[in-house]
Amino acid sequence: MNDVSAVATDVLRSFVERIERLEEEKKNLSEDLKDVYSEAKGNGFDVKILRKIIAMRKMEDHERQEQEALIDLYASALGMARAE
Amino acid sequence: MNDVSAVATDVLRSFVERIERLEEEKKNLSEDLKDVYSEAKGNGFDVKILRKIIAMRKMEDHERQEQEALIDLYASALGMARAE
Amino acid sequence: MNDVSAVATDVLRSFVERIERLEEEKKNLSEDLKDVYSEAKGNGFDVKILRKIIAMRKMEDHERQEQEALIDLYASALGMARAE
Amino acid sequence: MNDVSAVATDVLRSFVERIERLEEEKKNLSEDLKDVYSEAKGNGFDVKILRKIIAMRKMEDHERQEQEALIDLYASALGMARAE
DNA sequence: CACTGGAAAATGCCGC
DNA sequence: GCGGCATTTTCCAGTG
Numbered sequence: 446m447n448d449v450s451a452v453a454t455d456v457l458r459s460f461v462e463r464i465e466r467l468e469e470e471k472k473n474l475s476e477d478l479k480d481v482y483s484e485a486k487g488n489g490f491d492v493k494i495l496r497k498i499i500a501m502r503k504m505e506d507h508e509r510q511e512q513e514a515l516i517d518l519y520a521s522a523l524g525m526a527r528a529e
Numbered sequence: 530m531n532d533v534s535a536v537a538t539d540v541l542r543s544f545v546e547r548i549e550r551l552e553e554e555k556k557n558l559s560e561d562l563k564d565v566y567s568e569a570k571g572n573g574f575d576v577k578i579l580r581k582i583i584a585m586r587k588m589e590d591h592e593r594q595e596q597e598a599l600i601d602l603y604a605s606a607l608g609m610a611r612a613e
Numbered sequence: 614m615n616d617v618s619a620v621a622t623d624v625l626r627s628f629v630e631r632i633e634r635l636e637e638e639k640k641n642l643s644e645d646l647k648d649v650y651s652e653a654k655g656n657g658f659d660v661k662i663l664r665k666i667i668a669m670r671k672m673e674d675h676e677r678q679e680q681e682a683l684i685d686l687y688a689s690a691l692g693m694a695r696a697e
Numbered sequence: 698m699n700d701v702s703a704v705a706t707d708v709l710r711s712f713v714e715r716i717e718r719l720e721e722e723k724k725n726l727s728e729d730l731k732d733v734y735s736e737a738k739g740n741g742f743d744v745k746i747l748r749k750i751i752a753m754r755k756m757e758d759h760e761r762q763e764q765e766a767l768i769d770l771y772a773s774a775l776g777m778a779r780a781e
Numbered sequence: 782c783a784c785t786g787g788a789a790a791a792t793g794c795c796g797c
Numbered sequence: 798g799c800g801g802c803a804t805t806t807t808c809c810a811g812t813g
Contacts, residue, residue, distance in 0.1 A: 453573075454690040460569045461691060464562065464583055471558045478551050479794095485544045491774045493795090495541075497767055499548055500803090515749055522743045559805090578683045580807085585684075586693065599662045600669075606706040607713060609670065621741075628737045632751055635730045642723045643789090646716065651800085653712045657705075664791080667716055727788095731810085744811090748787085 486492050570576050585593060654660050669677060738744050 450690075456572060457574065457687065457690050460565065460572075460574065460579070461583065461586070463565050464579075465586070467558055467562045467565065468583075471555055471562075474551055474555045474558065478548065478555075481544065481547050481551065488540060488544075489537075490541065490544065494770055494774055495544065495548075496803090497770060499545065499552075501763075501767075502545070502549070511753075515753075518746055518749060522746055574687075575683055577807085578680070578687055581684055582687045582691065582693075585688070586691075590694070596662065599659055600665055603662055603666045603709065604669070606702075606709050607666070607670075609666075610674070624740060625742065625747075628733060628740075628742065628747065629751065629754070631733050632730065632747075633754070635726055635733065636751075639723055639726045639730075642719055642726065646719050646723075649712065649715050649719065654799095656708060656712075658709065658712065661791085663712070663716075667713065667720075670713070670717070723789095752787095 482492050482495065485495055566576050566579065569579055588596075650660050650663065653663055672680075734744050734747065737747055
């Protein structure tokens with residue numbers, strides 16, 4: 446194997462390692478999340494409802510951003526119409 | 530509000546915060562991952578293939594072989610030529 | 614509301630309806646597809662593999678071969694044994 | 698090839714055909730959708746905004762269903778029988 | 782012609 | 798163990 450591909454191989458290997466490292470961390474966080482839900486369950490909370498609450502809070506956030514985006518969108522659409 | 534439900538509310542709030550915190554961290558890692566793939570792309574690697582490689586490494590060898598075998602089986606039943 | 618915008622409103626409404634109609638039909642087809650896969654599963658077929666087969670058939674031969682070649686290249690650079 | 702696998706092959710082939718047929722139909726609908734959006738654009742509508750409107754109508758629908766689901770969820774968590 | 786955002790598909794997880 | 802749901806990942810069309 447020549448030097449060029451040897452270098453590329455090293456770079457590839459490095460990317461693969463970084464990716465696998467990050468995915469490992471993500472997996473750990475997923476497990477932490479599962480644990481927190483379990484703990485909540487152990488404290489008498491209904492996990493399904495808890496998830497729903499989290500989802501709704503996320504959605505409200507998202508919704509707010511959507512509204513903003515829509516306003517921007519209309520604004521630019523009207524701006525473009527005027528420009529032409 | 531009585532003491533009992535006040536306590537429950539606090540506990541609930543605490544769970545929600547922990548969950549949202551963890552989800553935030555996961556989201557950050559996902560962005561980091563995206564960045565690494567971008568960087569790899571910038572270095573001339575094919576992201577799609579890279580993802581496939583990562584997936585293959587995740588899979589155990591025998592598992593992968595079983596899957597390949599099944600694909601071959603179905604493919605040959607359908608008269609498909611497989612790439613060598 | 615004046616005539617011009619009344620007309621535009623009607624036209625808009627008509628587009629929205631046509632779009633939603635088409636999306637509804639698409640959704641129905643997606644459900645049909647799910648059903649067929651379920652039925653295949655009930656007949657002993659491995660759905661995951663079946664999906665892979667369908668994907669392979671969609672891909673042109675040379676395209677598939679190029680992809681396989683790249684995977685081999687990356688895999689061998691990483692010292693991964695490929696299933697034969 | 699013996700009779701058993703010959704039969705299985707036929708069944709497999711039949712599933713593959715049904716799936717590909719359905720996917721073909723879906724693809725056609727996607728193209729129809731694209732055409733409608735194009736036509737709307739030709740009539741002076743902003744496609745991006747149009748898509749947003751469609752999405753919002755879908756979301757409002759979805760939202761309503763979510764609310765219903767949440768009520769059911771709380772009701773069942775509290776052990777309340779809901780009217781059927 | 783690469784990039785972004787949005788649609789579609791696939792995977793994994795949960796309760797039953 | 799299976800089906801349904803939610804999340805994640807992949808794909809693709811439109812845009813600059």
